Amino acid sequence: MKMDKKLSVVELLEQAVKLLLSNINLALIIFLCSLPLFCFLIFFELSLQTTLSFTYQFLSKQVNLEKDSSENDLFLQTTNYLTYQSLYQQRNIWEDSSENDLIPWLIKTSLLYFFPYTFLDLLTTTTIVAASSIVYTSKEEPLRLLDLVHRSIKTFQKRLGGCLITYLYVLLLSTSVFLFFLPFFLLFFFGVFSHWAEKLNFVRRQTSLDLVIPFLIYAMVVLVQATLFMYLTAKFIKWSAGWNMSLVVSVLEEDGEDGEEGIYGTDALSLSAWYRKGHEKRDVWMMLLFLVFAVVTRMPCLYSKCSLNTSGKGVLYTGVYVGLICVGNVVKWLACVVSYHDCKTRPLRKKADVEQAKPPAT
Template identity: 30%
Template sequence: MGTDNRKNLRLEVFGILKEAVSILCKNINFLIFTIIVSFPLLSFMVYYETFLFKTMVETWDLLSPRDYSNYNRPLPYQLITENMNRDFAYKLIQLGLLYLVPLHLLELFTMLLTIDLASKIYSSEDRPLTFKEMIEKPIYKAKLSSTFITSVYVLFLSTCTLLGLIWLVINYSIMLRNFIYNVLFTVIYGAAFVALLMKYLEWSAQWNVSVVISILEKVKGVEALVLSAYLCRGSEKRGRLLMLVFFAWGVCLRLPCLVLGCYEGGFGMVLQNVFNSLGNVIKWIACMVYFYDCKTRILEKKVDEEVGNVESS
């Protein structure tokens, strides 16, 4: 089936995932290129996630009460101010800087190259790109600039939402210890977390599509975000389910590693990040397919509306 016919199909979540995996596997040169390009990000992720897991364990110990007899109505900020020391504060700052700068830039560079080439494969005829053609394809300054600007907006929005989710998790975990006394607050925080998580997944789909738009259409910043929201209108459920698949993939990979202590180093941590990186590559390609599908649906809707107006007149 040709590419044009594929684009005219209305894909559901499974169809988008199947198309993304097909794009990754149908061209061995693209697969090799993706592995090479992803290696710097993978190497840094091993270091970053090791540091992240150790900080998470230390944070959990910090928030755990030392004296349960006087532990009536705990609040996260009280525990933090009581137990936090300077070294731990420096670790949190370092973790934040690692996330905002090197991790963001490496992920952006890998995402840009992956989506750009995946789009060419998806839009081209049956002739596969050679490895030489992939290396020789330039990344224009305008494309790099527009993608970086949009990614900064997305990074700000996603970080703010993630901090809200983390705050709810901390409150929920503390309230849960005194479940009978704080049952009302436990239910409120639990419901708020689920609601915010669902909105975060929905917004994540739109944010990822806005980055795809910047790469493929060279639209940047607020314009890319607005255009993404417009294209994804009516497809929020698909976007939410699509992001839920990758969110669950990341959680299922990280939880065993955290419980079994793989963050202390070794083959387990490397293997976890290899599969996590593979999931990220498929997610970026899936977002590109999702963008094309949303764009096709909007165009079809416009044509149907115009035909309807002509017939009514």
């Protein structure tokens, strides 16, 4: 009994790119439907860069102020009250200025994410999945532009309500998980690279005998934090793969005798988990690849603070990496469509192989 082998991550990406490049009409539709999201993402990413910059400054000041306070404890005990009051007022001024800069940008970025971004992302995702699935499963060569547009709009109209419900489930789950993981994320970066780095610099000034135990404690803390951070990241990526597949299920899966009803909400999440059985490791690696791609493309602008650049180059650089992120987003959804059809048809192929392998009835 011969079974088709599972598609690897490389094969999924190859088929996704081939699907995009093999049909100019599909590429044109995807470009037009992604254009509004691209324009908005430039504005959103500039706001996000500024928020992250102020967040980093605020947290860095808290760490540095705590360090300075601990180092100056002995000095403050021997100085007069005015010196202590001056240092205390300076610390309050730094904290107030950081909070005054951070809180408005944090509220603004959150509002931009929860309404305009989610709405545009839903419309773009639904259109990409519907159009690419039509081209992937169509036996017509080539598929005409007007026919593709008409069939995509028809699928979009039938599935938009269910996709909206599934998207709200995904948004609630992803936001809740992210807010739960955020303290561990901050603990890892600021705990390891700031607080414990200062502790290590302090113990380096001690004798070699006194260095052993603090260094072992430091190494154990770093190991535990790094292990916890990687475990939570892997879990988040695994769940993200299931959430993405559930959106594809809401767009493409048909229910009922006439096929007019779709599957959405918790049913889409459950069916997504069933389709992905046996493919979890592949999906994790694929989602990790797109996550690393998104982070790496953002890092140069975050490091150089493009949003604070007044010469216009910051907007230009942001537009370039937003374009790369949009291209990666398109390839991701095309790969999810290919994976959906592969996972859906595999049980049918297995059943057909089993029927062929049965001995003829006597």
